[in-house]
Amino acid sequence: MKKIIKSILLFAIMLTAFAGTAQEVRTLLTGELINLPYQTLALMKATENFDHGERVIINLVDGKFEHKLVADVLEVYVLFFEEQLARGSLQTFYFVPDSERIYFSLYPSEDFEKTEIRGSEATNEINAMYNKYREKFQPLFEPIFEIQGRLIESGEFFSEQYKKYQDAYQKAMEEENYEKAVYYTSRRVQLMESGDYVSEKGRVIVDEIDSVSALQMQWELDYLAESLSLYSYLRLIQLTQGIDHHKSLTIENLNNLAEKFYNKYPDHPYTRLSKSMLEALKRIQVGNKFIDFSLPDLKGNMHQLSEVIEGKYAVIDLWASWCGPCIMGSRELIPVYEEFKDKGFTIFGVAREFRNTDEMVRRIEMEGFSWLNLVELDDRNNIWLQYGVAGGGRKLLVDDKGIILAIDPQPQVLREILMERLSEKRE
Template sequence: MMELYRVELMDTATILYAEMYNHPNYWVRLSSGAYLEGLTSGKKYKLLKSADMELDKEVYMPESGNSSVTLLFEPVDPNEDAISFIEGPEKGDFRIEGIHLKKELAKPGTFECILEGEIIDRPQSSRLTLIRTGKDMRTTPFISIPVRDGKFNYTLITDENEMYELVFWDEQLNGAWRPTYFISEKGTLHFTLYPMEHRPHSVMQADGALNKEEIRIQKEIEKLYPVTRLEEERDELEKKEHYFSKEIYDLKKLMSDAKTDEDRQKLYSEYERLCNAGKEYSEEGLVLNKKFEQYFDGIQKWKLDYIKKESTVNGLCLLKQMLDHAVMMARYYPGKEEFPAYSEIFESNYKEKFASHPYVKDIERIIASMNVKVGGSYIDFTAPDLNGNMIKLSDQIKGKVALIDLWASWCGPCRRLSSSMIPVYEMFKNKGFTVVGIARENNNTDAMKKAIEQDKYPWLNLVELNDKGNIWEMYGAGNSGGCTYLVDREGMILAIHPTAEEVTKILKEVL
C-alpha cells in the first residue's frame, strides 16, 4: 500500500510525502515513470527524483512494515485544483486519485477531535487504523494514522458524536487485535498504547465530557467485575501450560511443527474433536472460565441497566455496541442468541430523542436483522447488477424457492460454498429453484468480475459496493465476507448457511 499524507507546492517542484506499507521482509517497488496528472488541465507532470527511496528496485520492508518516501515532480500549474498520482497503466500500479490542492472550508456543525499519544514497547508498529465501530475495514474506507518515533497525532473532523476504534495495523495483519474505543467529540484525547498482552492494553485521557464518562464507566465496571485480574491469572496459567488440557498443548506443538497444510488440517480436525468432546481446557482452566462467564454476565446486566437509565449519547453508543455484539454472537452461535429488551429500550428512550443521529437508522436495521433466522423472513432490497441496472431482490425470487448468496471476491470460504451450489442449481433450476448472488466489494467490481469468470456462476449476481446499501448489516452479517439464506416461496427462511448437501435435501422435500 502507498499512502500520501502531505503535498508541498513550490515554484521549482511539487513534493509528495508518502509511506509505503507491506508485511515485514516483503518488498515494494516504485516506478521512475510515475507522474502527476492535473484534474483541471489534464497536464502530466513528470517525476524528477526520489529523495530517499531507490526507484525501479525492490525495497524490502523493515520490522515496522513501512518505509517513508519523498517524491519530487515538476511544478504543477497554479490553477490546478486537484491532481492524481499515477505510477503507470498496469494493473497493480499505485494510483491515488483526486488529491485536493486547495483547503476546503469546514462545513457548519463540524468539530475537531484531536487524537494524540505514544506507543510503548512496540517497535514493529508503524501505523494505526481508525474506523467507526461496527464497520468492516475490508469494505469500509478507514483512516490511516502513521506512527513516527513512537508517537502519533491526528485531527478527526466530523459532525457527529460516534464511537470509533483505534487498532494497530500489525495486529490486523496477524488476524487478532484489541481495539481502543472512544467517542468523537470536540477537544483532545491522549492515548498511551501498549502491546496486546499488556494489562491494560491502552489508557485514555480526555478533556471532553463524553469520553470522561466512558473512562468512568470502564473504571466502575472493572471495580465491580475485575476482568483484568482474571486475564492476568489466565496469562500465568498459560505460562505454566496449565490453562488448556495436556492433549491440546501437545497438539499445538505438533501443529506448530507441521510441514504441510494437509498435516495441519488433520491436526486441526483432531483439535476440533477434542474441543467438541469437552477436552479443551484443564480443570484450572474450566474454573477460571466459569469466573469469566460470571463476570461477563454481570457486565452485561450492568450495561443493560445503564442504557435503561441514561438516555444520553454515551447510552446510545453503548446500546449500538451491545447490539453489534449480540448480532455477531448470534451469527457464530445460532440458536443460542439472547436479545434482551433492546428494541423496547430503543423505542422508549432513544429513537425520538436522537432522531437525527445516524445511529437511529443503524439500530433500526440491526433490530430488523434479528428476525433473519430460520422461521423468520428474508429482507428485501434493491442493488445494481454489473451493468448498473437496479434490481429488486423480490422480483427475482417471487414464487420460487431461492438461495440468497451474500459473498465477496476476497472471501475464499464464500466462493467455495458458492461454487458447491452450481450442481444444485443446475439440478433444480427448472423445478422452481433459483440463486441470486450479491457480492460485497470495495471501490470497484474488477475482482468480482474476475471471480465470476473463474468460478463460472450461472446465476444473476448483484453488487454491494462499499456497503452502500447496508445489506450485510440488514442480514446481521456485518463482520463477515458473506452468508447464504435458503427461503421458500413465501419468503420464509428455511436454512442459514447450509451446505450444498443440505440444500439438496431440503429441495427434494419442498419441490
C-alpha cells in the same frame, strides 16, 4: 490463558458513561506509541467497517502523532494500525472527542492496561467501568478457562466425532484436497450448531461458560441502560450486529434498551442506524418473507430478486470476494445447485464489493459460481443493512412463495429440505 481472559475483558474498553452530543466537533489528537513498531495509524468513525470503511491516515514521526479532528456530530471514533489489520489481528483504541485536546499513550495488547487516553471526560469512566467488570467477572471466567485449557491439551474437551472430522480436515488440507476440506469443515460446523462438538466433560465447561456469559450480558445491559452514553450507544449497536454470537441476548432485550437511547438521542446518526438494524432483525426471521431489491449484474443489467426467483426455491447468497467464510460457504453450494437447478431451485448471488468489482470477477471465475451474481458496490443500496448483516455475508433459503425457511443452513441440511420440499411439489 491470559490472552483469553484479556480478549474477554477488552469489551470493557468499549464502554463509558459520557453522555450528550455536540455540533462542530474540533479536537486536537496528540499522542505517542510505546513499544508499538507500526507506521500507519488510522482514524475512523467507530461504526465504519474496518476493512473498507472511510478512514484518515495519521502521520507518525518518531512514534508520535498530532491530528486535528473536525466533525459535524459528536460520536465515537477509533484508532488502529493498518499493519495489524492486514495480518487479521487488530488492536483498537476507542474515544469520544468531547474536549479541545485528547492525549494518547498507546501500548501493545499485552500491556493494554497501561494505555491512557487523557483529556476526555470519558476516560475516567472507561477505567472505572473496566475495573468493576474485571473485579466481578475475571474471578468467574479464569478458573473455567483454565480447566478448559487442560481438557483441550489432554484431548478430553472435544467429542470423538469432532476430533475425527478435525483430523480428516487437516489431512485434506495437507493433500490440498480442498473439496474434502470444505466437506469436513461443514461437518464440524454442524456439530458446533447441534452442541455435539464436545465430550461430556467439555459440555460441563461449556455450560459453565454460558452461565457466566449470561450473567455478564445482563450486567452489561444494565450498565448500558444506566449510562445511556454515546459509547454505550455504540455498544448497543455492536451487540445488535453480533446478536448471533450471544446466546442469552434477544431482540426484545435490544429493542427495550434501544428505546431509552432513542428518547435521549432522537436525531443522532446512531438512532437511525439502530432502528434500521433492529427492523432488519425483526424482518429477517424464519417464517417471514424476504426483502425485495434490484441490483445490477457485472454488465450493468438490472435484476429484481422477486422476478428472478419467482416460483422457485432459492438461496439468497449474500457474499463478498474479501470474505473467506462467505466464499467457502458459496463453494459448498455448488453440488447442491448442480443437483437441483433443473428441479425448481436456484441461487441468487449478491457480492458486497468496494471501489471496484475486479476481485469479484476473478473469484467467480476461479470458484465456478455459475449462477446469477449481482453486485452491491460501496453499500449504495444498503442491502446488508436491510438484511441485518454486519460483516461479510449470509445465506437464506426461501420457498417458492418467498418465505424464509432457513438462515445459513449447512449444505446437507439444505439438501434434505430441498429433497423433501421439491418432491412434494412434484407430487
